[in-house]
Amino acid sequence: MAYDGFDLTGKTAVITGGNGGIGLGFARAIAAAGADVSIWGTNPDKNAAAEAELQAINPSASALRCDVSDEEQVEASMATVIERYGRIDACFPNAGVGTMNNRPFFEHSNEDWHGVIDVNLHGVFFTLRAATRQMVAQGDGGTLVLTSSGTAIQGAAKSQAYAATKGAMLAMMMGLSTEMARYQITANAIIPGWIETEMTAKSFGWDKFVDAVMPRIPMRRWGQPDDFGAIAVYLMSDASRWHTGDVIKIDGGFSIF
Numbered sequence: 001m002a003y004d005g006f007d008l009t010g011k012t013a014v015i016t017g018g019n020g021g022i023g024l025g026f027a028r029a030i031a032a033a034g035a036d037v038s039i040w041g042t043n044p045d046k047n048a049a050a051e052a053e054l055q056a057i058n059p060s061a062s063a064l065r066c067d068v069s070d071e072e073q074v075e076a077s078m079a080t081v082i083e084r085y086g087r088i089d090a091c092f093p094n095a096g097v098g099t100m101n102n103r104p105f106f107e108h109s110n111e112d113w114h115g116v117i118d119v120n121l122h123g124v125f126f127t128l129r130a131a132t133r134q135m136v137a138q139g140d141g142g143t144l145v146l147t148s149s150g151t152a153i154q155g156a157a158k159s160q161a162y163a164a165t166k167g168a169m170l171a172m173m174m175g176l177s178t179e180m181a182r183y184q185i186t187a188n189a190i191i192p193g194w195i196e197t198e199m200t201a202k203s204f205g206w207d208k209f210v211d212a213v214m215p216r217i218p219m220r221r222w223g224q225p226d227d228f229g230a231i232a233v234y235l236m237s238d239a240s241r242w243h244t245g246d247v248i249k250i251d252g253g254f255s256i257f
Contacts, residue, residue: 005239009034012085013236014078016040016068016127017095019050021197022147022228026092029229030236031058038081040066040095060085068095068123078130090143090236091131093124098199099159113161120165124172132180141184143236146173148189148247150255170247177245186244188235193251195223219252 013030017023018039031037031054039054040063041047047063054061062084066077081088097119100112128144135142150156151163152170169189176187194213196204203209204222214220228250234240249255 006233006237007034008233008236011089011236012036012038012081012087013090013092014038014040014081014088014127014131015092015094016066016123017147018092019043019046019063020225021199022192022195022225023092023094024050024053025225025228026094026145026232027054027061028057028226029233030090031061032229033233033237034058035089035236036060036085037062038085039063040068040077042067068093068127069118071126074123074126074130078127078134082134087138088131088134088142090145091128091135092145092147092232093127094147095123095127096120096147096165099162102158105158105160108161116161117165120162121168124165124169128172128176132176132185135180135185136183139183141241142180142186143240144173144176144180144185144187145232145235146170146187146189148173148191150191150193150249150251152191154255173247174245181244184241186235186240188244188246188248190228190231191247191249191251191255192228193217193223193249193254195225195227197225216257217252217254218257221252223250223252 013035015023015027018027019041027037027039051063064077066073068074100115146169148169149166152166156163173187173189
């Protein structure tokens, strides 16, 4: 008899930043497991391309243009998802921006700081607030999966704003895991390693960086967005209904070597 604990048929997921990188890796696997998927992004061309790719897997997939740093856009997008699919079973607040500059910390401007905080932290708050409101109203549980970063647990020079948001996401996740448990809503966070995405392309094209980092990855390769598909399906599925409050590292062993 086949194990059907990972079947997501009848469930709906919202994935911010889902038009590329890790977010699209989440979306591909979730759609293939049978779930309805709504991906959010700010780039119309990327949204359209990702939507077409996902609809080839599951015709119900859709994309919305949404800047998560804008509270009104988040609320409107969540309302659109609910109107279209009738429910929300999982929320992946994955949208994020990197460090705004490569200057020393003492030369960072207010704009450098707030530009990262607005998307990576305020955007996560707006998204999770809207999602949990709907999940609690539904009354039958749900899944929250936050995309953190190794900078939350390791020193990252010149990236204090980015690291601050990712560390705060871990604290937010732990608070949600305890508060939302009474509603059968789980909350977990993922810490990715070095993944080949648009955000890391510049670093991966720099020989000095590659020569310094690659020897520290026991698996001896960069991560790929599809390396995150299985964890997304698992955390959204009934198989993980007692798994909450966890920080899951998927980094090829980087953080322990």
